[in-house]
Amino acid sequence: MTIRKTTAMIAAITMLTVGACAKKAPDTLPPAPEGTGTDTGSNTGGVVPGSQQDFIANVSSDRIFFDLDQYNVDAQDQATLQSQAQWLARYPAVRVTLEGHADERGTRDYNIALGERRANAAKNYLASIGVDPNRIQVISYGKERPAALGSNEEAWAQNRRAVTVVIGN
Amino acid sequence: MKPSLPLRLALLASALGALSTVSVSAQTPPATTGEGPRTAEVVAEVSTERTVIAVPALATPAVTNVAGLRTDSLGRQIAEVIAADLERSGLYAPLGPGSVRAITMAEVRAPLFADWQAKNADNVVHGFVQANSTGGLVVGCYLYDTALGTELVRQGFEIQPGDWRRAAHKCADAIYSRLSGESPFFDSRVAYIAESGPKGNRIKRLAIMDSDGGNHRFITNGQALAISPRFSPDYKRIVYVSYLNNRVRVFIYDVTTGSQKLVTESPNATFAPRWSPDGRQILYSMAVGGNTDIYRISTEGGTPVRLTSTPGIDVGGSFSPDGKKIVFESDRSGSQQIYTMNIDGSNQQRISFGGGRFATPEWSPRGDLIAFTKMGGGEFRIGVMTPSGGGARLLTNSWQDEAPTWSPNGRVIQFFRTSPGKDGKSQLWQVDLTGVNLRRLPTPQDGSDPSWGPILP
Numbered sequence: 001m002t003i004r005k006t007t008a009m010i011a012a013i014t015m016l017t018v019g020a021c022a023k024k025a026p027d028t029l030p031p032a033p034e035g036t037g038t039d040t041g042s043n044t045g046g047v048v049p050g051s052q053q054d055f056i057a058n059v060s061s062d063r064i065f066f067d068l069d070q071y072n073v074d075a076q077d078q079a080t081l082q083s084q085a086q087w088l089a090r091y092p093a094v095r096v097t098l099e100g101h102a103d104e105r106g107t108r109d110y111n112i113a114l115g116e117r118r119a120n121a122a123k124n125y126l127a128s129i130g131v132d133p134n135r136i137q138v139i140s141y142g143k144e145r146p147a148a149l150g151s152n153e154e155a156w157a158q159n160r161r162a163v164t165v166v167i168g169n
Numbered sequence: 170m171k172p173s174l175p176l177r178l179a180l181l182a183s184a185l186g187a188l189s190t191v192s193v194s195a196q197t198p199p200a201t202t203g204e205g206p207r208t209a210e211v212v213a214e215v216s217t218e219r220t221v222i223a224v225p226a227l228a229t230p231a232v233t234n235v236a237g238l239r240t241d242s243l244g245r246q247i248a249e250v251i252a253a254d255l256e257r258s259g260l261y262a263p264l265g266p267g268s269v270r271a272i273t274m275a276e277v278r279a280p281l282f283a284d285w286q287a288k289n290a291d292n293v294v295h296g297f298v299q300a301n302s303t304g305g306l307v308v309g310c311y312l313y314d315t316a317l318g319t320e321l322v323r324q325g326f327e328i329q330p331g332d333w334r335r336a337a338h339k340c341a342d343a344i345y346s347r348l349s350g351e352s353p354f355f356d357s358r359v360a361y362i363a364e365s366g367p368k369g370n371r372i373k374r375l376a377i378m379d380s381d382g383g384n385h386r387f388i389t390n391g392q393a394l395a396i397s398p399r400f401s402p403d404y405k406r407i408v409y410v411s412y413l414n415n416r417v418r419v420f421i422y423d424v425t426t427g428s429q430k431l432v433t434e435s436p437n438a439t440f441a442p443r444w445s446p447d448g449r450q451i452l453y454s455m456a457v458g459g460n461t462d463i464y465r466i467s468t469e470g471g472t473p474v475r476l477t478s479t480p481g482i483d484v485g486g487s488f489s490p491d492g493k494k495i496v497f498e499s500d501r502s503g504s505q506q507i508y509t510m511n512i513d514g515s516n517q518q519r520i521s522f523g524g525g526r527f528a529t530p531e532w533s534p535r536g537d538l539i540a541f542t543k544m545g546g547g548e549f550r551i552g553v554m555t556p557s558g559g560g561a562r563l564l565t566n567s568w569q570d571e572a573p574t575w576s577p578n579g580r581v582i583q584f585f586r587t588s589p590g591k592d593g594k595s596q597l598w599q600v601d602l603t604g605v606n607l608r609r610l611p612t613p614q615d616g617s618d619p620s621w622g623p624i625l626p
Contacts, residue, residue: 071459107542108396108572108617108618109441109485110482110500110528113454113456113484116438120459121459138459139415139438140438140456144373145370150590151589
């Protein structure tokens with residue numbers, strides 16, 4: 001009981017901090033983007049052009065993050081999706097899946113619906129900047145596939161996400 | 170191996186063809202029907218004074234080997250299952266075959282009441298296991314009041330040897346019903362999701378078992394994520410969501426044939442399925458362009474009927490037992506809350522108030538209550554309220570208790586409990602309506618999304 005209450009307090013403080021910064025991306029960002037803007041394929045030995053590996057290496061991030069229970073695409077998310085759109089423009093035959101995810105603090109079915117909202121928000125933004133929506137399929141995993149496994153604010157922030165995954169031509 | 174067909178249990182047929190409680194001994198006087206339930210006060214007060222019931226091993230007139238099972242060993246095992254059922258109800262303190270002496274065949278119909286009174290037993294269960302001429306078993310089940318020296322229950326079951334657990338559950342149900350005045354619930358089954366593997370990549374398999382965890386069987390192999398199963402009212406089918414081929418779709422799995430079919434052909438995600446009480450319709454949720462609404466469709470297919478149309482998430486849902494209303498959740502007000510509507514979607518009304526978020530509503534088979542998951546303060550708890558939203562109260566208190574499902578008699582709720590952290594477990598639990606009798610349901614692996622079916626015929 002004591003332990004749980006302490007944890008809850010820490011979580012609350014963390015949330016305040018996050019809120020104060022008005023920055024929703026987690027402190028620890030997954031896959032560090034390297035060589036953004038470099039020529040695809042030519043200088044990344046062994047990477048197949050148009051592949052998932054190529055995608056990861058050449059976009060600012062494969063994922064965008066959301067606030068608790070939210071699904072709006074903010075300026076930082078737009079920048080990420082713009083880098084993805086640029087890459088997708090180079091490989092017009094490549095199709096992607098947009099995975100929507102939620103953190104573990106929602107019930108299972110609701111989180112599937114929330115993941116759908118997030119994945120569709122990302123898809124709609126990509127479509128609005130010129131990516132053919134027929135190239136994008138959407139799937140929600142709700143809380144079934146967390147990227148960070150802890151039960152704390154930092155882990156939850158990493159799990160409220162929409163991830164773009166290359167599925168080939 | 171366990172057959173995939175629903176187990177068959179025939180009441181011991183008498184020459185007169187009676188279909189309900191059958192007399193297994195013509196000499197014994199019938200049960201005193203005027204005797205009221207003796208434990209009514211115990212139920213009402215949640216007293217810690219539980220009725221003591223002795224459950225000695227069932228006798229056998231002749232030790233016989235039937236399909237590899239010995240009638241004397243079965244007599245002990247059946248008594249153990251009866252005692253475990255009664256214990257799990259929270260109302261009784263059974264003295265199982267491990268703590269009381271065995272009985273002779275002669276005692277079955279002529280209990281030595283003084284012996285059981287000396288054990289402080291208010292009641293005693295007697296019975297027998299006997300091979301019949303067709304390779305089956307006859308199980309007799311008697312309940313006596315030790316102080317009054319009266320017979321309260323007398324039932325006989327003719328069963329296939331592999332169904333001996335059902336005879337035990339039926340006997341426990343007869344005892345529970347006679348003493349508590351409630352409808353039976355032990356002889357019923359549960360579909361759920363068996364979970365294994367790391368938190369970030371859980372393997373989730375559809376599985377089924379008896380209400381006490383017995384006769385466990387995995388249905389799917391775990392290659393595709395499986396979630397949110399529901400047994401059909403006749404136990405022949407299970408509706409659930411599979412991530413087969415990386416899509417989110419509702420399937421109906423046929424327990425008898427092992428085949429499955431889509432509930433509806435759609436390019437959109439379909440999830441959160443529920444049966445109508447008559448098993449002819451499925452309620453499900455579908456996300457179109459990111460907006461989730463609730464639909465209803467015949468199990469035979471056809472055109473789905475859209476029931477909600479708000480821009481918010483409308484999801485889940487559960488039919489009232491009379492099939493006339495649906496309770497569901499929606500965040501149209503800004504946060505998850507519980508609503509009711511008619512089955513055509515009309516008259517949508519919010520029924521949950523008072524702070525916090527409410528989710529996963531499930532209508533009791535008795536119709537008098539709706540169970541829910543309440544989220545607040547970083548925790549999930551199981552609670553109940555009336556169909557108009559009154560009398561809300563919480564039954565559990567843990568980090569995350571989610572997804573209630575009702576026992577066939579509407580007295581007990583199963584749910585799953587998750588613990589925090591990367592090694593957090595997910596396990597099946599049950600609690601009765603007093604909130605006092607809380608216990609874990611044993612499963613071979615972790616478990617979630619329980620679905621408790623009706624009493625077996």
